Amino acid sequence: MTATPEDRPPLISEDDRDTAVRRLQEAYAEGHISHEDLDERLHRVLTVTSHSELGAALASLPKEKAGTTSTIAAAGRIQRRGVWRVPRQLKVESAFGKVHLDLSRAVIEHSVVDTELQLGTGKAKITVPRDATVDIEGLHTGWKDSRYEAGHPSRPGGPTIRISGAMGSRAAVG
Structure with missing residues (x-):
């Protein structure tokens, strides 16, 4: 059969x-x-x-370490750029103002980075490395649609950046 x-x-x-x-x-x-x-x-x-x-x-290996979520929260503008360590799970919260996360020179040690945006008003801009794959399916916006602008053809082997959450305005990723 x-x-x-x-x-x-x-x-x-x-x-x-x-x-x-x-x-x-x-x-x-x-x-x-x-x-x-x-x-x-x-x-x-x-x-x-x-x-x-x-x-x-994977039998007999020690249990996997519990992942922690790092949170960046502010009432206004949030900006991260240059060389900074990106956690496996990142939550960004802002009631007002703009958010700009530049991952292009960041240290990314994980194959997948989950970024959750919880923004009231304002917009978010996320700049990703050239070899990143981006998934914005889980992101919901109120006023305008999110957009993903691929700057250059991605190279294989880079991290997957998954962006989810809710925000009042628009997110631009590229």
Whole structure:
């Protein structure tokens, strides 16, 4: 009997695979697994297709550290530019004023960065690195639509910047 698509387990995503690779690298760096074990598990993580196989490759690792959300909050203008460390999860809150986050020279250590905007009025501008992939599907605006302006064709291998939240005006990402 042939398995129907509904019977097959869902395939793992590249984000799942990237997270597994990061966990293995952290476990090796912390001395929880040997170099040989790291090599074998990395091979498995990069070739498996199901979540159960991925879970088996990560078996016996310490539990993943809980992610923390960093919050930038102000009543008015918020600006971050230059070299700064971008957390895995970033929440930006402002009742009034403009927000400008420039990630083009920032230190981004995660394959995915979730940025939540909670803005009253005003607008947001987020400048991303050339190799970033941008997802603004989760962002809701009140007055004007958000826009994503790709400045240059993205190069493979960069971070995914997911922008979500709610704001009164418009967000420009590029």
